[in-house]
Amino acid sequence: MVKSGTLILSVAARLLMPLQLLFSLFLLLRGHDEPGGGFIAGLVAAGAFALYLFAYGLTATRAMLRVSPRDLVGLGLFLGVLSTLPAWWNDQAFFTAQWWTIPLIDYKFSTPLIFDIGVYLVVLGSVLTAVVALVENDPD
Amino acid sequence: MRPEVALPILIPLMAGATSLLFWRLRLAQRLLAVGGTGALLLTSLWLLHSVSRDGILVMQMGDWPAPFGISLVADLFGAIMVVLTGIIGFAVALYSLATIGRGHEAFGYFPLMHLLLAGVAGAFLTGDIFNLYVWFEVMLVASFALLILGSEKAQMEGAIKYVTLNLLSSVIFLSAVGLLYGMVGTLNMADIAQRLSQVEESGMIDVLAVMFMVAFGIKAAAFPLFFWLPASYHTPPVAVSALFAGLLTKVGVYALFRVFTLIFHQNPGYTHEILVWGAGLTMLSGVLGAAAQYEFRRILSFHIVSQIGYMILGLALFTPLALIGGVFYIMHHIIVKTNLFLVSGFVNRLRGSYDLKKLGGLYRTHPWLAILFLIPALSLAGMPPLSGFFAKFIVIRAGIEAEAYGVTFIALLVGLLTLYSMIKIWAEVFWKSPPEPGENEPELAPVSQREMWQLYAPIVGLALCTVFIGLNGQPIYELASASADQLLDPTRYIDAVMSDSGEVAP
Numbered sequence: 001m002v003k004s005g006t007l008i009l010s011v012a013a014r015l016l017m018p019l020q021l022l023f024s025l026f027l028l029l030r031g032h033d034e035p036g037g038g039f040i041a042g043l044v045a046a047g048a049f050a051l052y053l054f055a056y057g058l059t060a061t062r063a064m065l066r067v068s069p070r071d072l073v074g075l076g077l078f079l080g081v082l083s084t085l086p087a088w089w090n091d092q093a094f095f096t097a098q099w100w101t102i103p104l105i106d107y108k109f110s111t112p113l114i115f116d117i118g119v120y121l122v123v124l125g126s127v128l129t130a131v132v133a134l135v136e137n138d139p140d
Numbered sequence: 141m142r143p144e145v146a147l148p149i150l151i152p153l154m155a156g157a158t159s160l161l162f163w164r165l166r167l168a169q170r171l172l173a174v175g176g177t178g179a180l181l182l183t184s185l186w187l188l189h190s191v192s193r194d195g196i197l198v199m200q201m202g203d204w205p206a207p208f209g210i211s212l213v214a215d216l217f218g219a220i221m222v223v224l225t226g227i228i229g230f231a232v233a234l235y236s237l238a239t240i241g242r243g244h245e246a247f248g249y250f251p252l253m254h255l256l257l258a259g260v261a262g263a264f265l266t267g268d269i270f271n272l273y274v275w276f277e278v279m280l281v282a283s284f285a286l287l288i289l290g291s292e293k294a295q296m297e298g299a300i301k302y303v304t305l306n307l308l309s310s311v312i313f314l315s316a317v318g319l320l321y322g323m324v325g326t327l328n329m330a331d332i333a334q335r336l337s338q339v340e341e342s343g344m345i346d347v348l349a350v351m352f353m354v355a356f357g358i359k360a361a362a363f364p365l366f367f368w369l370p371a372s373y374h375t376p377p378v379a380v381s382a383l384f385a386g387l388l389t390k391v392g393v394y395a396l397f398r399v400f401t402l403i404f405h406q407n408p409g410y411t412h413e414i415l416v417w418g419a420g421l422t423m424l425s426g427v428l429g430a431a432a433q434y435e436f437r438r439i440l441s442f443h444i445v446s447q448i449g450y451m452i453l454g455l456a457l458f459t460p461l462a463l464i465g466g467v468f469y470i471m472h473h474i475i476v477k478t479n480l481f482l483v484s485g486f487v488n489r490l491r492g493s494y495d496l497k498k499l500g501g502l503y504r505t506h507p508w509l510a511i512l513f514l515i516p517a518l519s520l521a522g523m524p525p526l527s528g529f530f531a532k533f534i535v536i537r538a539g540i541e542a543e544a545y546g547v548t549f550i551a552l553l554v555g556l557l558t559l560y561s562m563i564k565i566w567a568e569v570f571w572k573s574p575p576e577p578g579e580n581e582p583e584l585a586p587v588s589q590r591e592m593w594q595l596y597a598p599i600v601g602l603a604l605c606t607v608f609i610g611l612n613g614q615p616i617y618e619l620a621s622a623s624a625d626q627l628l629d630p631t632r633y634i635d636a637v638m639s640d641s642g643e644v645a646p
Contacts, residue, residue, distance in 0.1 A: 070160070070163055071163075073160060074157060074161035077153075078157040078160075078161055080157070081153045084150065085150075087203075091141045092203055093141060093199050094150065094202075095203075096202050096203040097202065
């Protein structure tokens with residue numbers, strides 16, 4: 001595994017990663033009517049983990065991720081398909097957006113958000129699966 | 141709200157996602173494979189029942205009215221195709237239990253299988269031409285991954301041809317969709333059909349028609365761009381071959397039927413004439429290619445090509461009877477062809493080879509398997525009373541009635557050559573005495589009782605379907621006839637889609 005070990009990259013990765021992850025969450029939650037959304041947020045998050053991977057190596061990244069990227073893909077797809085179903089309950093066509101307001105914090109929760117979270121996880125998971133596979137094949 | 145219209149897409153997607161979630165648990169994946177495809181089969185029968193009772197069913201996804209949202213449309217033809225998808229999916233899932241090794245399962249065979257089925261069902265049910273493209277891509281991605289599962293050298297070689305030509309077809313398809321959108325400003329197929337009849341430039345319409353013909357022709361493995369199919373279908377695990385053989389090319393044929401009955405029917409003298417010649421040459425080149433082969437699955441692959449010709453002929457003649465023949469032929473062919481691939485896999489499991497020269501004597505050891513081979517094989521060649529007889533009979537009768545004698549003659553000749561091919565397999569694999577065993581042939585593990593069941597059950601089930609279609613020619617004919625009526629009268633499709641939107645289209 002290539003481990004660059006340069007001080008600048010290691011420190012920068014450690015500082016940037018939380019920011020990138022926060023930014024990806026911001027993009028994810030903002031995305032329904034404004035620029036953003038699950039796909040681009042997932043890419044930003046994957047970028048954060050990839051940076052960490054380059055700085056600290058595969059083992060450290062795996063330890064931090066805790067779950068296998070494949071599980072993320074599976075979970076994301078599952079959420080995506082699941083988000084189409086609540087409309088059935090209300091006897092509307094599949095994919096019809098359902099909105100619920102959560103009373104205390106006055107936050108609007110919806111099936112498009114579940115779908116976006118699903119997309120986020122799929123993108124994050126599949127990019128990481130690819131990156132990890134490439135790193136694993138590296139003979140070094 | 142009619143959930144059965146969307147469920148045949150959602151069920152495989154859900155099953156695929158869930159089995160990806162359980163990728164560590166082999167048993168859960170196997171249960172999901174059988175359960176998911178079983179549920180798909182049941183909902184598809186439900187769909188067919190509803191459609192034949194209530195007419196064309198439409199669901200506007202997300203409640204966005206047509207033509208702005210994506211409509212799912214199930215007419216009889218689409219519903220029949222979905223039922224066939226369910227049958228094949230279920231049979232192949234059962235068969236996979238015994239034939240797909242642990243290695244392939246670990247690399248995601250089952251999720252990919254579900255994804256492929258979702259793509260196929262989606263293509264049959266969508267009423268939006270861009271969405272059709274998306275389902276084609278879903279199918280292509282899943283099929284590419286399935287094709288190279290195991291990464292053997294031959295697989296890579298086949299996959300490169302497969303992917304290159306299919307991507308070419310996708311590019312042509314996408315450009316045609318773009319041009320069409322530029323002309324009529326809509327992607328909903330019903331709306332396109334409506335607006336295209338008001339467009340003045342008929343020359344441009346013909347160009348678009350030919351672009352769609354080429355794109356779907358490649359997918360359907362029609363002449364002259366069929367060679368990706370025999371180059372790749374014999375390389376993956378046999379369950380994958382069987383799934384591809386049954387469904388993939390037929391999606392191309394379905395798309396041809398849909399587009400050339402609903403959208404491009406203004407100038408049949410031009411477009412359908414090309415289709416007639418394409419059909420004839422497809423039949424002929426496929427069957428002649430098969431004659432030169434000595435590998436079980438390659439022979440069958442070439443026969444897929446030649447049989448595609450009959451289906452396209454049904455569309456090309458464009459008379460009511462010919463369309464009935466085309467629909468009937470698709471129903472018969474999907475079941476028969478998948479079954480033949482399943483038998484070839486069984487033979488390989490018993491003898492460890494697909495090479496006809498190395499096989500032989502199976503009739504002595506496995507007489508039932510030999511009978512089970514004969515049913516689909518003779519049906520493919522068109523022997524009464526099996527399903528293939530009626531399918532060929534209707535198409536050829538339609539050819540004679542339409543006075544297309546040349547192409548009818550080719551169809552008859554190809555039937556004869558198909559019989560020759562099937563008899564060749566029969567004689568080499570089952571009848572002749574087995575060749576002397578070579579020096580260092582690997583010992584094959586004996587087939588366990590449980591494995592035997594998993595192999596026999598789908599083969600027997602599909603053979604029963606073939607016999608059922610053959611013996612119940614009349615009801616199946618009526619079903620095909622009703623679906624051909626719907627195809628020939630596109631206003632019913634258009635009305636169903638556009639009226640469901642709750643407003644009159646501009």
